[in-house]
Amino acid sequence: MAKDFDTMEDSNRSGNPTIHEVSDPRRRIVVQGGLAALIGGALAPWLAGCASIGRGGPLLGFKAIGATSGDTLVVPDGYVAEAIAPWGEPVGIAGGMPAWKADASNSAAEQALQMGMHHDGIHYYPLDGSRRGLLAMNHEYVDDGLLHADGMKTWTADKVRKSQAAHGVSVIEIEASGSGWRVVRPSRYARRFTANTPFTVGGPAAGHALMKTAADPSGRTVLGTFNNCASGMTPWGTYLSGEENFAFYFAVGDTPDAHQRRWGLRKVATFRWPEHDERFDATRNPNEPNRFGWVVEIDPMDPSSMPVKRTALGRAAHEGAWVGVTKDGRAVVYSGEDARFEYIYKFVSRDKIAPGGAKANRELLDHGTLHVARFDADGTGRWLPLVHGQGPLTAANGFADQGEVVIKARQASDALGGTKMDRPEWLAVDQKSGEVYCTLTNNSSRGAANMPGTDAVNPRANNTMGGVIRWKDDGDFDGSTFRWSHLVLAGDPANERAEAKGNVKGDIFACPDGLMLDARGVLWIQTDAAAAQMYKGEFRNIGNNQMLACDRTTGEIRRFLTGPTNCEITGATMTPDGTTMFINIQHPGETPSERSDPAEPGRFSRWPDYAAGGRPRSATVVIRKRDGGLIGT
Ligand code: FEO
Ligand code: CA
Ligand code: CA
Numbered sequence: 001m002a003k004d005f006d007t008m009e010d011s012n013r014s015g016n017p018t019i020h021e022v023s024d025p026r027r028r029i030v031v032q033g034g035l036a037a038l039i040g041g042a043l044a045p046w047l048a049g050c051a052s053i054g055r056g057g058p059l060l061g062f063k064a065i066g067a068t069s070g071d072t073l074v075v076p077d078g079y080v081a082e083a084i085a086p087w088g089e090p091v092g093i094a095g096g097m098p099a100w101k102a103d104a105s106n107s108a109a110e111q112a113l114q115m116g117m118h119h120d121g122i123h124y125y126p127l128d129g130s131r132r133g134l135l136a137m138n139h140e141y142v143d144d145g146l147l148h149a150d151g152m153k154t155w156t157a158d159k160v161r162k163s164q165a166a167h168g169v170s171v172i173e174i175e176a177s178g179s180g181w182r183v184v185r186p187s188r189y190a191r192r193f194t195a196n197t198p199f200t201v202g203g204p205a206a207g208h209a210l211m212k213t214a215a216d217p218s219g220r221t222v223l224g225t226f227n228n229c230a231s232g233m234t235p236w237g238t239y240l241s242g243e244e245n246f247a248f249y250f251a252v253g254d255t256p257d258a259h260q261r262r263w264g265l266r267k268v269a270t271f272r273w274p275e276h277d278e279r280f281d282a283t284r285n286p287n288e289p290n291r292f293g294w295v296v297e298i299d300p301m302d303p304s305s306m307p308v309k310r311t312a313l314g315r316a317a318h319e320g321a322w323v324g325v326t327k328d329g330r331a332v333v334y335s336g337e338d339a340r341f342e343y344i345y346k347f348v349s350r351d352k353i354a355p356g357g358a359k360a361n362r363e364l365l366d367h368g369t370l371h372v373a374r375f376d377a378d379g380t381g382r383w384l385p386l387v388h389g390q391g392p393l394t395a396a397n398g399f400a401d402q403g404e405v406v407i408k409a410r411q412a413s414d415a416l417g418g419t420k421m422d423r424p425e426w427l428a429v430d431q432k433s434g435e436v437y438c439t440l441t442n443n444s445s446r447g448a449a450n451m452p453g454t455d456a457v458n459p460r461a462n463n464t465m466g467g468v469i470r471w472k473d474d475g476d477f478d479g480s481t482f483r484w485s486h487l488v489l490a491g492d493p494a495n496e497r498a499e500a501k502g503n504v505k506g507d508i509f510a511c512p513d514g515l516m517l518d519a520r521g522v523l524w525i526q527t528d529a530a531a532a533q534m535y536k537g538e539f540r541n542i543g544n545n546q547m548l549a550c551d552r553t554t555g556e557i558r559r560f561l562t563g564p565t566n567c568e569i570t571g572a573t574m575t576p577d578g579t580t581m582f583i584n585i586q587h588p589g590e591t592p593s594e595r596s597d598p599a600e601p602g603r604f605s606r607w608p609d610y611a612a613g614g615r616p617r618s619a620t621v622v623i624r625k626r627d628g629g630l631i632g633t
Contacts (some may be wrong), residue, residue, distance in 0.1 A: 336424025
């Protein structure tokens with residue numbers, strides 16, 4: 001049991017609802033406390049028809065499943081799971097619904113109208129309560145060995161365009177049918193955002209000299225978003241998506257400067273876009289990388305809306321972004337940077353959330369104060385403001401203005417003394433208790449030669465297993481100090497190495513990544529161990545990547561789902577009535593090597609189609625109880 005668990009768990013008795021309770025339209029819950037009244041105008045359409053979601057009975061009522069190693073998706077007895085919206089299916093844009101071609105011969109133009117590859121963060125937006133709604137979801141990256149019929153045997157401009165079109169975000173409409181859920185095609189909401197979709201820029205980096213390029217001398221219109229990893233949603237109804245490993249897409253040549261080195265830019269781009277798209281050649285367009293690494297905000301409910309890069313939230317290898325609301329109605333956005341020894345951030349909006357939904361809050365995330373977290377050894381911590389002119393963040397130290405502070409948030413955090421973390425991935429905000437949870441997925445470099453050693457919050461050298469931390473800001477979500485503890489250290493007690501044993505109370509797991517706190521209070525944990533690690537060594541008993549449910553009161557962790565071979569489980573969202581859960585299966589059949597072999601695309605997995613000679617496809621999975629009950633019971 002982590003320290004301070006009990007005191008933190010019960011320390012806030014305000015009765016404020018969770019963020020999911022207040023934010024989902026027509027969610028059937030009883031909203032208590034002052035938050036709904038405070039921003040009731042904004043929330044009014046969301047709360048229409050509210051009733052009480054079922055409570056009572058044990059929090060976790062399902063029978064745990066064992067670890068698995070097969071190419072199937074497994075859920076507990078009494079549950080059903082179906083795959084929908086796999087990579088390559090048309091999203092449903094009227095007049096543009098090209099059919100999936102199983103040999104991966106769809107063109108780039110067709111791919112831009114179809115579900116992208118490598119599904120990741122996901123959120124449900126009700127149109128008709130729990131019967132019909134939108135799914136917004138990320139497509140993090142691609143496996144070019146699977147994306148093209150002959151893989152990367154040749155490398156062409158068309159393949160680059162297809163790769164770019166398979167990245168980004170999809171919005172699809174779905175509805176419950178008699179036997180399950182289906183994608184509604186066509187739908188006026190269906191939309192794709194790719195690596196070539198125009199985005200506007202909001203916040204202090206908009207129009208900054210470091211954001212200007214030859215193609216965009218204004219520094220205010222960026223083409224595209226990519227490596228979109230986790231998702232958060234806002235109380236005003238929009239979707240937040242993090243641009244994570246953007247460094248893999250640029251080539252900086254032999255002589256990167258200090259700024260480029262600090263951001264991990266490489267001589268050659270992993271995704272080989274610069275070979276046919278000069279925009280990604282940073283030797284010619286040195287500011288183009290500065291235009292990525294942002295949190296982007298999308299309004300799925302308005303198909304004509306322009307997506308925005310919210311630079312006030314800071315530039316980072318953002319996993320995603322998650323919102324809490326202060327008692328006086330300001331938005332607080334937490335975010336981690338999934339990279340070894342990088343940081344956790346918090347943005348506090350200047351203004352209060354306004355009644356009127358997305359349009360009334362279109363500039364809310366452009367004004368406020370960004371902070372980086374420092375975790376101290378005594379279980380307390382401090383949020384250090386990234387404000388130009390304060391402390392070391394001056395022109396003399398290379399920060400000309402606030403725009404440069406947010407563009408160089410890593411350097412600013414270095415200067416302030418933020419704590420270098422073990423790869424922070426997803427967060428979950430408990431609006432009711434004030435607790436915030438964050439997965440630290442792993443960091444095998446912790447304590448290695450010439451690398452940072454262990455510290456109180458990152459306590460394990462060669463941290464292969466990861467864990468989940470939590471904190472609670474003092475006072476309110478905008479507090480400048482906090483108290484933190486470990487919820488769980490992942491691992492397997494059968495391991496010999498002390499650092500790999502963990503302290504899991506229940507079913508073992510490794511490399512936590514996705515997190516979702518549901519309306520009943522279950523903390524869902526999803527894992528992302530790499531294919532190259534699985535089934536051997538310290539991972540020999542862990543099995544396929546999985547999703548587990550955590551009862552935060554007892555500390556019990558119970559395995560709920562295991563995925564097909566070499567997939568990652570990521571993204572989770574529920575219908576307002578709590579009876580349907582949507583998750584994503586990413587990269588089933590991932591190869592231990594860099595890319596799949598196009599001659600043998602189904603070598604490790606053929607999920608979910610299991611077609612002879614077929615290829616695996618990332619897809620959304622819809623999970624229900626056979627008796628129509630609440631997920632997790
Ligand atoms: Fe995209 Fe950090 O996982
Ligand atoms: Ca992730
Ligand atoms: Ca991960």
